[in-house]
Amino acid sequence: MVLEIVVMVKQVPDSQEVVIDPVTMNLNRSMTRNVTNRADENALEAALQIKDKVPANITIVSMGPPQAETTMIECLARGADRAVLVSDRAFGGADTYPTGLTVASAISKLDHFDIIIAGEESSDSSTGHVGPGVAEFLGIDQITYCSKIEFSDGRVTAERELEDGTEVVQCPTPVLVTMLLGSNFPRMQTLRRKIDATKKGIEVWNLEKLGLQPEWVGVRGSPTIVRRMQSIKERERAKKPVTLEAIPDMVKELYEKNILKVK
Amino acid sequence: MNIEEKLSVLNYKTDPTYAHITVKPDLCEVCPDHFCTFACPASCYKLIDGKLNFKYEDCVECGTCFVACSHGSVNWTNPKGGQGIKYKLG
Amino acid sequence: MSEFDAIVVGAGPAGASAASRMASSGLNVLLVERGDPPGSKNVSGGILWGQELSKLYPDWEKSAPLERFISNKVTGFLTDDSYIGIDFRTKKFEKEKTGYSVLRTKLDGWLAKKAKDAGSTVITGITVDGLAWNDKRVVGIKQGNDIITSDLVVLAEGANPRIAIGEGLRPPIGDHDVAIGIKQVVKLSEQVINERFNLRNGAGMAAEFSLGFLKNGVKAGGFLYTNKDTISAGVVIDIAGLRKDNSTYSFNIMDQFVSHPYIAPYLEGGQLQEYSAHLVCEGGIDYVPKLYGNGYMITGDSAGLSFSNGMVIQGMNYAIASGIAAADTAIRCKNSGSYDLDQIAYYDNLMKDSQAIKDMKNFRGISKVTWSPMVHEFIPKFAESVLNGMFYETGEPKKHLMEIALGSLKETGYDRKKLIIEGFRLMRKM
């Protein structure tokens, strides 16, 4: 039996290139280029590591504009087998609720799936909603914020990093897992795969293909509305020169102000 | 602005699994000139307490050190695809 | 059967031009670039001189991402506390548009897209590891565990050609082949740039200086180019001089240039957007390796096809020209059905007749002169001293020009015999 793995990816603006305009204090994205969300690269690598051990098929599913094709090709060049880009004007402006719905309905249109792997969150909106949302829409179990996953005997074993330890969770498939940013080292793309992927191209599914109603998706299907964005100026903080002699007094002061606690 | 501040405006996709440039410590140990420390525009080569310290993470892949080191210590390769410096203007 | 008619390694001006030309003639072409996106590894000053691109894209001046056309050229010298410059403006520059300032990520992105539109398979973010050989003939490229085959490989790796050197197709690069290029791009508004440099209607300035303030035989040129709403300021440093001195940091030379009392005001208030460095290839004709062999051709900077007189750099235009010549050779091979060595040799013939090689021949040995103390030490000091003598109000009756000149000559402390020899060389080259 071939294990069917779905990996959810998103193309995001390169966070290293998003700069704050010193005059308007707004995010200046004019100079930014798009990249694959880093945590999603970790999700794909987790899938590939399973595929290294058991026969598996990896399908990439992404919702995004047509230019997200470059991200999909990249995933294929790393070793994924199939890429489906869910793209339609109607999906524009979606918050995390219709995004989850749209991705979930795309996944349910696939013949079969055993494991869905997503990144813990996207670097451009940082909600972490979409993975869990997809699990809810599909009515399957989920294990979030994993540092490691393994598959054997129809079960996924996942490690979750907690504040003071590691939790090991086991769950039968079908299951959705979200992977922590930096939980592994994503493998490189290969030229051979990238040539093949570029020639073959990706599948693009629109609203009609998913059979969704326009009012369920995109900005119309979004319960939240961004009313206003505000940049917060950092408060000027008092500065004290640190000398070796002053350290005990400083620690004492922090303790007295209840900033430092002694266990 | 010092060189560290200048480098801080750059965007790198650092590859933690592969150092694309390496030096041979035994050769650097006896190096009479340490010319790499003067030549490298990104200050990746530093003399710390008389010992050569090399950091590939700040490298902008200019190629200078490969020419600069006349003792055959520098092994220079391209980073793996898409990794390393990412200029946005050039 | 090979998978591709031709594989091009590197999507700089040389590689992207070659791929585009071949693909538009119906060849099955693969273009591989390690940067993602294209251009993200590349640095130029950069002024794109000449009309090379019109041979590929007749409407390039309208569609390429060009910053400003060059309406005035400044050539000058900087000493510790003086600026001596010739500011040349002519209506001719405005009519004929001899050069445009460019930023490489934009330009290279456009060139790669053009190559893709022409029908090449363009792959970015992949580093080619080496060449595949069969019976002393290059038959493709290697990447990881894979081999991709082609009838021809065009190497367009730039100034630090790892593959061409690694595969023994050219000698390693040394102090004579290259200089260290360092650049800073500073953001200012279009309006401020227009005011500071007295420019309008998309016009731009290209300034190059000899940095006479450097000591101990360290030699470098400086450049200042205007883009739409940024300024590119950079230095090109002679490696031999820096090596001999062995106490000056390359990045400090960059700093000294932008904080020079007469350069700093141009950049004042500007925000640093990028700091970059790249080798500048400038060995001249004597360092151009064999351009072709069984199954391959070498183009652009990888083949040392760049011309610099220490200040102005021409490389992108020659890279494009050599890319076109390599493409025309490949097209000829494909049409004749033969990829034999004597067919590939056609590339060499095309290059021999090219402007690039002609320019480089005319200026054979130019780097000896341009990196000579004459240009980098004597002329700046001498000119400063003469101008001081002419214009500085001492309250005494003005001396005759010849008298000032002779006095200045003494002041520079420069050996007269050496001066005559180097002066003669300079005159011959110019």
Ligand SMILES: Cc1cc2nc3c(=O)[nH]c(=O)nc-3n(C[C@H](O)[C@H](O)[C@H](O)COP(=O)(O)OP(=O)(O)OC[C@H]3O[C@@H](n4cnc5c(N)ncnc54)[C@H](O)[C@@H]3O)c2cc1C
């Ligand atoms: C500071 C500076 C100022 C300059 N100023 C000017 C100027 O004003 N005017 C001018 O005309 N020229 C200028 N030049 C020179 C000009 O930049 C070069 O001559 C020109 O870029 C050469 O083009 P190329 O296509 O040969 O190489 P490049 O533009 O260097 O392109 C080579 C490409 O190959 C890719 N590559 C290399 N190895 C591999 C591999 N193994 N696998 C995949 N991809 C690979 C690189 O990433 C790169 O994109 C300047 C250079 C510098 C450094």
Ligand code: SF4
């Ligand atoms: S890299 Fe070369 S120049 Fe630098 S210290 Fe080592 S041997 Fe010397």
Ligand code: SF4
């Ligand atoms: S390639 Fe250039 S930036 Fe990188 S270490 Fe060498 S000299 Fe420094």
